[in-house]
Amino acid sequence: MKRHRLQKAAAAIRQVVSWAILTQVKDPRVRDVTVTAVELSADMRQAKVHVSIMGTPAQQELALHGLRNAAGFLQSQIAEKIDTRYTPRLSFVLDQGVKKSIELMRLFKKVEQERLQHAGGDASAAEPTQQPEPAAEPEETL
Numbered sequence: 001m002k003r004h005r006l007q008k009a010a011a012a013i014r015q016v017v018s019w020a021i022l023t024q025v026k027d028p029r030v031r032d033v034t035v036t037a038v039e040l041s042a043d044m045r046q047a048k049v050h051v052s053i054m055g056t057p058a059q060q061e062l063a064l065h066g067l068r069n070a071a072g073f074l075q076s077q078i079a080e081k082i083d084t085r086y087t088p089r090l091s092f093v094l095d096q097g098v099k100k101s102i103e104l105m106r107l108f109k110k111v112e113q114e115r116l117q118h119a120g121g122d123a124s125a126a127e128p129t130q131q132p133e134p135a136a137e138p139e140e141t142l
Contacts, residue, residue: 010038012082013047017090020077021067029066031055036095040088047088050095060094067092 018035032054039048051067053060067074071090079087 006040006042006044009044009082009084010040010047013040013078013088014038014049016078016081017049017074020074021070024077025066025070025073027066027070029062030070031059031063033063033067034098036098043086044084044088045086047090049090049092051092052095052098054099064092064094 014035014037017038021030021033021035034052035049036052037050039050041047049067051064053063055063071092075087075090078090
């Protein structure tokens with residue numbers, strides 16, 4: 001199957017699964033789950049659903065377990081909403097990208113605050129460095 005068709009099908013599956021998790025999955029373990037991506041096999045029989053789950057590692061494992069239990073229901077939602085020859089079998093993978101991004105931003109802010117505190121004690125460090133003046137642009141001649 002062509003790549004753009006696979007990407008389009010993966011996007012449709014992502015939308016259906018996201019909506020079903022948000023509105024129809026009643027399992028209390030499945031909380032704070034965001035579908036970040038869907039990888040679809042070339043024959044469209046397997047779909048790897050990447051999910052970001054906020055919370056402790058124990059909460060993440062519980063939510064993954066709940067998602068694995070709800071896989072059949074989610075597959076039925078895909079079959080109902082998307083017209084394809086095969087309904088892909090879903091597997092769920094924990095995506096740590098969002099959580100790592102949040103942690104990196106927290107570290108950047110901490111480093112910036114420490115840098116500003118350190119610069120506040122030294123007056124010469126607080127002064128902005130002088131930038132060289134830009135060269136004058138040549139005048140246009142008509």
